[in-house]
Amino acid sequence: MEVGQLQRSFVEYMASLFREGFLDAQFSQLQQLQDDSNPDFVVEVVSLFFEDSERLLNDLTMALDQPNVDFKQVDAHVHQLKGSSSSVGAQRVKNCCVPFRNCCEEQNIETCLRCLQQIKQEYLLVKNKLQTLFELEQQIVAAGGAIPMVQ
Amino acid sequence: MEMFANSSSISKGMGEVVASDEPHVLAVDDNLVDRKLVEILLKKSSCKVTTAEDGLRALEYLGLAAHQDSSANSNGSKVNMIITDYCMPGMTGYELLKKIKESSMMKDVPVVIMSSENIPTRINQCMEEGAQIFMLKPLKHSDVERLRCQIMQCRG
Numbered sequence: 001m002e003v004g005q006l007q008r009s010f011v012e013y014m015a016s017l018f019r020e021g022f023l024d025a026q027f028s029q030l031q032q033l034q035d036d037s038n039p040d041f042v043v044e045v046v047s048l049f050f051e052d053s054e055r056l057l058n059d060l061t062m063a064l065d066q067p068n069v070d071f072k073q074v075d076a077h078v079h080q081l082k083g084s085s086s087s088v089g090a091q092r093v094k095n096c097c098v099p100f101r102n103c104c105e106e107q108n109i110e111t112c113l114r115c116l117q118q119i120k121q122e123y124l125l126v127k128n129k130l131q132t133l134f135e136l137e138q139q140i141v142a143a144g145g146a147i148p149m150v151q
Numbered sequence: 152m153e154m155f156a157n158s159s160s161i162s163k164g165m166g167e168v169v170a171s172d173e174p175h176v177l178a179v180d181d182n183l184v185d186r187k188l189v190e191i192l193l194k195k196s197s198c199k200v201t202t203a204e205d206g207l208r209a210l211e212y213l214g215l216a217a218h219q220d221s222s223a224n225s226n227g228s229k230v231n232m233i234i235t236d237y238c239m240p241g242m243t244g245y246e247l248l249k250k251i252k253e254s255s256m257m258k259d260v261p262v263v264i265m266s267s268e269n270i271p272t273r274i275n276q277c278m279e280e281g282a283q284i285f286m287l288k289p290l291k292h293s294d295v296e297r298l299r300c301q302i303m304q305c306r307g
Contacts, residue, residue, distance in 0.1 A: 052184055083184070084185065087184050087289040
């Protein structure tokens with residue numbers, strides 16, 4: 001595919017991610033922070049987000065699997081996840097955290113498990129989308145093009 | 152495992168030329184992603200940044216930890232501002248703020264509290280304890296630019 005086409009695909013894909021609510025304005029903030037002195041900033045921060053989220057999702061799974069669930073601990077993990085998803089602009093993941101915290105307060109295992117399921121799905125979706133986005137960027141660069149700035 | 156991460160905005164190859172007008176900020180946050188974000192935001196605003204992942208390590212860096220001798224070699228005098236998350240395990244940002252304000256050496260250093268939650272009682276509590284500003288997360292570039300102006304004013 002030639003550079004122009006790749007760039008157009010990139011712009012369209014990015015726009016769809018915002019339109020469909022996967023990403024919000026905070027992600028744009030991250031993109032604006034990327035420059036020549038921090039050329040891989042977005043990928044770095046997003047990679048930290050992936051690492052952090054996967055660890056938290058594992059911790060949540062284990063915490064909810066205990067015979068006596070420590071809801072305070074579960075809530076603490078969700079709070080962390082809400083923080084990081086909010087900081088990278090992963091809107092849908094962030095939005096799953098609010099009802100989850102309510103379920104923790106109600107100390108309801110059933111609903112907590114359902115929330116966990118939902119968050120896992122949203123996380124995998126956004127991870128997939130972001131990886132696709134980064135791959136598109138790499139293809140553009142490999143084809144000798146510049147990555148378009150999307151407002 | 153490194154407890155602190157130091158960064159310098161001095162360009163490589165110039166040797167130890169100290170840019171003394173660059174504020175040195177200690178950023179404290181237990182969240183990995185937020186630590187990275189605040190570090191970059193501060194570097195973008197031409198600050199030298201040291202990060203710490205919790206209150207205790209922050210106090211140790213400043214030479215204020217309970218187990219430290221007051222004459223111990225500390226970095227406290229080099230720090231121009233401390234920015235800390237409120238919700239942290241072990242010691243909250245509020246507790247860290249109190250310890251800093253209790254210290255004769257550090258009490259005049261501006262402390263900024265960050266939180267993802269907009270809770271008026273929490274904000275008031277921090278302001279009453281002497282916090283410079285309370286900021287809502289996620290932080291944006293404009294927030295940090297504003298902070299930098301404040302630090303420069305404080306330095307006089």
